[in-house]
Amino acid sequence: MSHISATPEFLAALPLPPAALREAAPCYFEEPRGRWKGQGLVVAPQSTEEVASVVRACAAARVPVVPYGGGTGLVGGQISPGGAVPVILSLERMRAVRGLWPEENVIVVEAGAILEEVHGVAREAGRLFPLSIAAKGSARIGGLLATNAGGVNVLRYGNARDLCLGLEVVMPDGQVWHGLKRLRKDNTGYDLRNLMIGSEGTLGVITAAALRLSPLPAGEGTAFFVVESPRAALDLLSLARDHLGEGVSAFELMHRQGLEFLAETLPGIRQPFAERPEWFVLVDVGLARGLDPAAALESLFEAGMAAGLVSDGLIAQSEAQRREFWEVREQTPEANRRIGSVSSHDISLPLSAVPDFIARGRAVIAGIGAFRINCFGHLGDGNLHYNVFPMPGQSRADHMAERDTIKRMLHDLVHEMGGSVSAEHGIGRLKVDDLERYSDPVKLSAMRAIKAALDPSGIMNPGAVLRSED
Known part of the structure; x- marks a missing residue:
């Protein structure tokens, strides 16, 4: 079914207050890697009902809708480079914390909440929201869930999917699914929550989420360990789990080339080693009260040395040094971008x-x-x-x-080798061909059937994940 382009007249007729209309700023039409330029007319509703009214109007008129979070996605899912001009539906004004239950380890936030702000609210309540990515200062919760974001703490806490208990979603016909339950167990039929998470705005618009929190670790520690090879790093990971169990929060493999790019493009970042090693790992631990993270990392270093896995290491001696260590890892993507x-x-x-x-x-x-x-x-x-x-x-x-x-x-x-060509960034528009080439045909057929059932007009983010027929 062909789509109809949005026009200024169409936007003016939407039942929205003037504050919901946005100027067509460049940020809405760009993506971080500069592969495409987008198009569209922008609205920024402030409530779920306003989102629903926009989607209902677009469904009736067959106007495409592109949900927009923080614009940090790396596979082009947040922009529409061609075809009918869409309504870009930004969640930027929906940032409220709707509820916080520290005793349940649950927070309910709207989809436009910025990840770093959610971190701060949780920390003030003595809790941790463990999802963490380099773009935490601009990425929004709705987009993170729509792409099932990963990040550095997946080892211990899981992907975004594992940190979500319930959702509120505006469906493609404008109806609202009220699924904001705070339950760990809910076997009442098909799991729409997990269907929406990772669907990249192609099955609906996430407007709010109930998120799982964790206790704040009583002590945290970070170290760099030099390893001989990726195989040695993998063996060290196994050793770390044997020694520290679930206390290992992150285990990042890094290469000398990353340090060289940092030195070339971001010389203000402090280099951890006087002589850059070929391979090294960043290990982060979060331990319960009564356990000393620095001592635990020292013990891991000694065990790694004894096993012939580690040749050198640095253990952060302060919170400031921990941040310095993490900055090396978190700024590596920016150095890559500059190269x-x-x-x-x-x-x-x-x-x-x-x-x-x-x-x-x-x-x-x-x-x-x-x-x-x-x-x-x-x-x-x-x-x-x-x-x-x-x-x-x-x-x-x-x-x-x-x-x-x-x-x-x-x-x-x-x-x-039995892997996936999209680990944590999603399919977006960049990897539609890859999905068709590498996916199980039965899975692909089922995905198309779900899309056709929930979004028969194909207005939700057409061209993302599945090839658009328009």
Whole structure:
């Protein structure tokens, strides 16, 4: 079914107050990697009923709707580069905390709440909302759930899906699903919550969420450990779990290339090592009262040394130093962006396959040409950010002819090794072809049937996740 473009007259007729209309600022039409430019007319409702009124009007007129959170997505799911002009439905004015129950470890927030603000509200109540990504200062809860965001604490706390108890969602026909339950157990039929999480705005608009909190760790510690190889890092992860159990919050694999990019593009960031190691890990722990994080990390270091897995290490001696260590990890994506990758990959693999993939991936790239590789990521959950860059003195523009070959060969290798070509960023518009190439055909057929059943006019974020027929 063909779609109709939104017009200023259509927006003017929506039952919205003037404050809900937005100027067409560049932020609504750009995405962080600069792959596409979007289009649309922007509205920013302040209530669920206002969101529902917009969606009802769009459904009646067959006008596309693109839900918009913080604009931090890396696969183009938040913009519409072509086709009928959509209504961009921004949740930026829906930021309220609707309820907080520390004794239940639950907070209910609206979809426009910024992640870092949710962190602060939870911390003031003596609780932790553990979802954490580099874009925490601008990413919004609705978008994080719509993409099932991961981040650095998945090892201990899980993805966004694991941190959500209930949702409020405006469906494609404008009806509101009131699913904001604070229950751990609710076996009352199909799980719409998990269907909406990760659907990237193609099945409805998330307007609020009941989120799972955790107790604040009594003590936290962070360390860098130098390892011989990714295989040694994986063995050290197993050792860390043996020693610290669920106390391991994050376990990040990093490569020397990342430090070199930081030195080149962000020289103000303090380098942790006088001599940059080939491979190293960042380990973060959060322990219960009575346990000393620094002592626990020291014990892990000694055990790693004894096992031949660790050759050097740094243990943060203060909260300020912890932040310095984490800044190295969190600013690595920004350094990558400033260098400019030829091809970037958000992939996951079975843990035991990670070292072999890294070795085989390097051989694949070498067979294509001379490139720099910055491979880093969340080793604890098998998620690698495998990014390919031009050599010094060249730019990514010099290698546009090789981009598709690099992507295809690396993704074929991931698929061959039982992995996923989209670990935590989603499908968006960037990976629609990949979904069709690598997905189980039965799964793909079921996804299309769900989309057709819930959104028969195809107005919800057309072209994201599933190819648009318009």
